[in-house]
Amino acid sequence: MDSVPSTSEIVECTDELDAELKMAEYAKNHQYMPKSGNKYSIEDDINRLFEAIDIRTSSRVSGFSSEIGRDALRKSAMKRPVRVGSSQASGIGISEPVSLKQALRGLCISQASEMAAMKKRLSKPAGSSGVSEAGTIKKLYRAVVVEANGSGIPLNKGKGNLVEISLVPEKIMSNSSDKMTESLQVPNNEVLNQNSRPLDNATTEKAMITRLSSPDQIVPLVLESESEVSKAELKKLNSIDSSSINHAAEEALEIGCSSIQVYVENPVPHMEPKGKLHAESSLSVSGAAGKVKSVCETPRLIKPVFRNKSFIRKKAKHESTSAVSSSNSCNGCLSNDLGPSTSYSDSQTQKHASGNGRKENMKVSSVSSSTNHSIEVNSTMEGSSFKSTLSSNCNNKSKALLTKADDRSRSREKGEFSQSSKSSIGEYSCSTTTSDESNISGSSRSGSRPHMSKDLRWEAIRSIQKQHGNLSLRHFKLLKKLGCGDIGTVYLAELTGTHCLFALKVMDNDFLLSRKKMPRAQTEKEIMQMLDHPFLPTLYAYFATEKLSCLLMEYCPGGDLHVLRQKQSGRSFSEQAARFYVAEVLLALEYLHMLGVVYRDLKPENILVREDGHIMLTDFDLSLRCAVNPVLLKSASPVAEPAEKMSSPCSESSCIEPLCLNPSFQVPCFTPRLLSLASKSRRIKSELATQISPMPQVVVEPTSARSNSFVGTHEYLAPEIIKGEGHGNAVDWWTFGIFLFELLYGRTPFKGSGNDETLSNVVSHSLRFPTSPIVSFHARDLIRGLLVKEPENRLGSVKGAAEIKQHPFFEGLNWALIRCAIPPEMPRFCDTGICVPTAALQKKDSSKGEELQCTEDHMEFDMF
Numbered sequence: 025m026d027s028v029p030s031t032s033e034i035v036e037c038t039d040e041l042d043a044e045l046k047m048a049e050y051a052k053n054h055q056y057m058p059k060s061g062n063k064y065s066i067e068d069d070i071n072r073l074f075e076a077i078d079i080r081t082s083s084r085v086s087g088f089s090s091e092i093g094r095d096a097l098r099k100s101a102m103k104r105p106v107r108v109g110s111s112q113a114s115g116i117g118i119s120e121p122v123s124l125k126q127a128l129r130g131l132c133i134s135q136a137s138e139m140a141a142m143k144k145r146l147s148k149p150a151g152s153s154g155v156s157e158a159g160t161i162k163k164l165y166r167a168v169v170v171e172a173n174g175s176g177i178p179l180n181k182g183k184g185n186l187v188e189i190s191l192v193p194e195k196i197m198s199n200s201s202d203k204m205t206e207s208l209q210v211p212n213n214e215v216l217n218q219n220s221r222p223l224d225n226a227t228t229e230k231a232m233i234t235r236l237s238s239p240d241q242i243v244p245l246v247l248e249s250e251s252e253v254s255k256a257e258l259k260k261l262n263s264i265d266s267s268s269i270n271h272a273a274e275e276a277l278e279i280g281c282s283s284i285q286v287y288v289e290n291p292v293p294h295m296e297p298k299g300k301l302h303a304e305s306s307l308s309v310s311g312a313a314g315k316v317k318s319v320c321e322t323p324r325l326i327k328p329v330f331r332n333k334s335f336i337r338k339k340a341k342h343e344s345t346s347a348v349s350s351s352n353s354c355n356g357c358l359s360n361d362l363g364p365s366t367s368y369s370d371s372q373t374q375k376h377a378s379g380n381g382r383k384e385n386m387k388v389s390s391v392s393s394s395t396n397h398s399i400e401v402n403s404t405m406e407g408s409s410f411k412s413t414l415s416s417n418c419n420n421k422s423k424a425l426l427t428k429a430d431d432r433s434r435s436r437e438k439g440e441f442s443q444s445s446k447s448s449i450g451e452y453s454c455s456t457t458t459s460d461e462s463n464i465s466g467s468s469r470s471g472s473r474p475h476m477s478k479d480l481r482w483e484a485i486r487s488i489q490k491q492h493g494n495l496s497l498r499h500f501k502l503l504k505k506l507g508c509g510d511i512g513t514v515y516l517a518e519l520t521g522t523h524c525l526f527a528l529k530v531m532d533n534d535f536l537l538s539r540k541k542m543p544r545a546q547t548e549k550e551i552m553q554m555l556d557h558p559f560l561p562t563l564y565a566y567f568a569t570e571k572l573s574c575l576l577m578e579y580c581p582g583g584d585l586h587v588l589r590q591k592q593s594g595r596s597f598s599e600q601a602a603r604f605y606v607a608e609v610l611l612a613l614e615y616l617h618m619l620g621v622v623y624r625d626l627k628p629e630n631i632l633v634r635e636d637g638h639i640m641l642t643d644f645d646l647s648l649r650c651a652v653n654p655v656l657l658k659s660a661s662p663v664a665e666p667a668e669k670m671s672s673p674c675s676e677s678s679c680i681e682p683l684c685l686n687p688s689f690q691v692p693c694f695t696p697r698l699l700s701l702a703s704k705s706r707r708i709k710s711e712l713a714t715q716i717s718p719m720p721q722v723v724v725e726p727t728s729a730r731s732n733s734f735v736g737t738h739e740y741l742a743p744e745i746i747k748g749e750g751h752g753n754a755v756d757w758w759t760f761g762i763f764l765f766e767l768l769y770g771r772t773p774f775k776g777s778g779n780d781e782t783l784s785n786v787v788s789h790s791l792r793f794p795t796s797p798i799v800s801f802h803a804r805d806l807i808r809g810l811l812v813k814e815p816e817n818r819l820g821s822v823k824g825a826a827e828i829k830q831h832p833f834f835e836g837l838n839w840a841l842i843r844c845a846i847p848p849e850m851p852r853f854c855d856t857g858i859c860v861p862t863a864a865l866q867k868k869d870s871s872k873g874e875e876l877q878c879t880e881d882h883m884e885f886d887m888f
């Protein structure tokens with residue numbers, strides 16, 4: 025296991041750069057030194073940033089410099105490439121031959137601006153805001169520096185109005201391993217009837233959260249020794265705060281779990297299988313069904329509106345969105361119906377004919393499930409996890425579905441619903457790079473999450489906080505169970521009185537502690553706190569009681585890609601559809617890598633489909649946190665960039681077609697079209713490339729991250745993980761290759777008859793493509809590049825996502841606007857049962873009787 029330095033390292037081997045840097049250094053020393061102690065100009069900042077990313081020196085300097093200003097700059101520089109990456113992702117790369125300094129200025133200018141703004145704020149008299157100077161500095165410092173105090177406790181406990189900026193984690197999570205013998209389970213059937221049981225404490229019934237004990241569930245195991253998980257970890261988990269992330273431990277004691285209000289009918293009989301876990305609960309899950317009338321309104325696509333719009337049920341005032349700004353659109357307040365709007369109009373979506381205030385009954389039935397097991401090498405455990413279910417919200421009537429978690433039941437749903445035998449290997453050991461578990465830079469404040477800043481759910485949360493203080497479980501109505509994973513159960517929850525819907529992940533602290541899964545829960549929480557990306561979930565709040573820890577997340581109603589794939593003809597996606605999904609996943613992975621997160625558990629089951637048809641990559645408890653350092657590389661393949669640009673079908677600079685690449689330099693767009701032959705095209709591209717000075721490329725990939733953990737999913741495990749050779753970021757590119765393969769061919773390439781055979785195949789079998797369906801050369805070529813067994817030769821291992829994005833398979837794709845592209849498929853709520861005619865539904869229900877019976881044999885209850 026290699027150790028990874030936590031320092032920034034910029035690699036640039038050209039003399040030109042040396043000269044530039046020397047010039048910058050000279051300029052810094054002779055001209056740009058600030059005249060006074062605190063009067064810095066932007067130019068100064070730029071030069072300081074030069075210094076901060078100095079190739080030679082920074083590589084030798086500790087990443088934890090005690091010199092705050094320098095450290096902040098370095099971290100800013102580290103953060104900066106995230107934006108650069110975004111811009112690359114947006115196809116807004118530097119396209120003209122400019123000097124290195126110009127290029128770096130371009131890269132650093134906003135950093136400098138930020139610094140200038142900060143300094144301005146710093147120079148503000150402390151008294152003006154009533155805050156001490158020290159406090160102000162502390163806040164500002166916090167805003168740009170990832171804390172590494174090891175405690176996980178931010179300097180400011182989120183009480184101020186500090187806008188925090190998520191930055192790159194400096195260190196990897198501490199070595200930890202999970203040896204689990206049991207996982208959370210789910211109830212088979214539950215009915216949460218809002219209507220018949222009005223929300224008040226008098227009528228609140230206890231709900232039970234059950235855990236199934238599925239023989240198929242294999243649990244994460246411990247490969248490496250780990251320090252004992254203790255109460256201290258729980259404390260740490262709960263101690264992290266940020267504005268709307270509430271720490272309600274104290275409050276929890278006050279309110280207890282009885283504050284969870286769930287309306288149920290006919291509680292499920294208490295089953296007590298072997299290895300059961302019992303606990304008194306304040307939640308109850310019922311097996312009987314209330315009924316929800318539902319009207320399916322097929323989504324009418326006018327213009328894709330990105331996120332936010334459908335999880336708030338209250339009628340909202342119109343908010344227009346444009347293609348470009350749609351990601352910020354908040355169409356959140358909808359009707360009083362349960363669930364999201366089905367209209368995709370950018371301007372009229374919020375006008376939902378809802379049954380104003382009318383309460384609905386929900387019928388929760390098991391329809392779809394997918395296995396998503398965790399595996400442990402040294403020990404196995406029973407259990408199973410759930411796949412997403414869809415609670416739909418067609419205008420007046422809705423029927424929510426509940427998935428259940430038994431493999432046997434899944435197998436019986438074959439043909440119609442998802443069935444996945446893929447299991448996540450959850451060994452949680454560790455890594456290499458120095459890690460500071462307290463590096464939590466994220467904040468749940470909407471202000472620090474630009475792409476979600478207009479989301480009305482933030483407002484709803486704030487309003488509750490204003491009225492009641494901290495957010496806690498008592499503020500939510502749990503509408504139905506969405507699924508159950510290794511570390512928690514996810515519910516569809518409504519913030520009472522706001523009509524805002526969320527996915528609420530509830531974790532049992534005792535369970536986490538006893539199963540040594542607390543580190544996983546903490547990892548997930550810490551990672552989610554950092555996220556602010558259209559294809560990654562937003563964490564609205566975290567709160568905890570003595571018994572429970574809760575993550576309040578964005579609700580994603582469209583099921584997962586595994587389920588969706590099963591529904592395709594031939595059980596595989598068309599190439600166009602696959603390209604769309606993998607492209608969005610690629611952007612999500614790129615972003616995660618920039619944050620120092622190696623995802624490690626990519627598979628269709630972990631990719632949820634939003635209401636708008638775009639994806640959301642979830643599940644970070646097996647991810648690896650590590651140091652990531654911006655690296656400046658001189659382009660080794662000057663052809664690549666121009667090639668991408670040459671591939672554009674359109675030269676209109678104003679073109680905003682998502683699938684149209686907008687060339688940023690003047691090349692006649694017809695040229696490559698006229699020279700359609702590949703060889704001619706390549707030659708032209710090559711010639712053009714020589715006319716363009718290749719620019720150094722900033723790469724922000726955790727290329728040196730190493731871990732020996734045995735983590736992943738059998739069919740998706742990279743050879744280096746299986747061989748125990750230690751792994752790094754390249755594992756995500758391997759899994760990305762398997763993922764693309766599965767989407768296109770409907771199966772994974774190395775699957776054997778059993779897990780052992782699968783692992784053996786991964787290591788020793790060469791890649792073979794099925795003859796059917798027909799898949800293009802480019803797609804196969806990309807898969808081939810990704811499924812290279814030696815990680816160092818694998819596509820993406822050096823330059824990360826940037827390398828992969830340049831592959832011809834993605835030719836013509838506008839990365840910047842893919843979030844506005846029309847998805848291959850819009851979630852059809854009917855598919856999940858919401859609009860299924862009664863007769864059909866009854867048929868489904870009766871067909872599930874046997875399955876439920878089987879499931880119950882392995883059911884155990886864990887009452888929170």
Ligand SMILES: Nc1ncnc2c1ncn2[C@@H]1O[C@H](COP(=O)(O)OP(=O)(O)OP(=O)(O)O)[C@@H](O)[C@H]1O
Nearest residue numbers: 409410411412506507508509510514527578579580
């Ligand atoms: N934000 C969400 N919106 C809708 N459904 C969700 C959301 N998050 C999770 N789910 C559903 O809940 C299920 C359980 O999720 P969870 O993340 O707890 O477990 P998992 O995905 O099985 O992974 P793991 O066991 O590794 O934690 C998922 O499979 C998914 O179906």
